[in-house]
Amino acid sequence: MTKKSKAEQVKSNKRKGRNYENRELPKLGFTPYGLYGNMDGFDTVWDVECKNFKSSKIHTIMEQALKNCRSDKRPLLMIHRTNLGYEHDIIAMERKDFEEILKILRRSVLYKKAKK
Numbered sequence: 001m002t003k004k005s006k007a008e009q010v011k012s013n014k015r016k017g018r019n020y021e022n023r024e025l026p027k028l029g030f031t032p033y034g035l036y037g038n039m040d041g042f043d044t045v046w047d048v049e050c051k052n053f054k055s056s057k058i059h060t061i062m063e064q065a066l067k068n069c070r071s072d073k074r075p076l077l078m079i080h081r082t083n084l085g086y087e088h089d090i091i092a093m094e095r096k097d098f099e100e101i102l103k104i105l106r107r108s109v110l111y112k113k114a115k116k
Contacts, residue, residue, distance in 0.1 A: 020052040028102065044114035045105075058092060066094075 004012065018034075025032045025041035030048050032041045039047035058077070065075035077092040093101075105111060 017050065017052055021050045025050070028099065029106070044111060062092065062094070 017040075021040045022032050025048060030041035030043050030046070033039055040050040041048040058079070061077060061079075062075065065077055069075040074097050075094065076097075077090075079090040079092065080086065081088070
């Protein structure tokens with residue numbers, strides 16, 4: 001098998017990313033947006049940026065959170081970057097938990113106000 005050129009690899013990565021967006025965003029009720037350099041999807045409240053990696057450090061951290069999480073609780077990650085304000089912390093959870101929260105939010109006042 002021949003190694004892909006840099007340009008071919010970039011094109012392949014973009015195709016894989018677009019396939020991921022088009023497949024997964026609608027499952028969560030988001031509309032895929034199709035323009036490069038813009039958000040990947042949206043709904044009435046959120047703009048969504050999708051990333052598809054072979055590996056990432058956040059998955060290793062989530063494994064630790066899952067391991068340490070009590071059986072009657074759900075893991076939630078709070079990720080802080082030193083020298084950046086706490087309002088920029090990233091909060092992460094497993095998709096199944098997000099889907100549950102999203103169902104509740106979509107029935108809430110937040111979404112009703114955003115639709116007006």
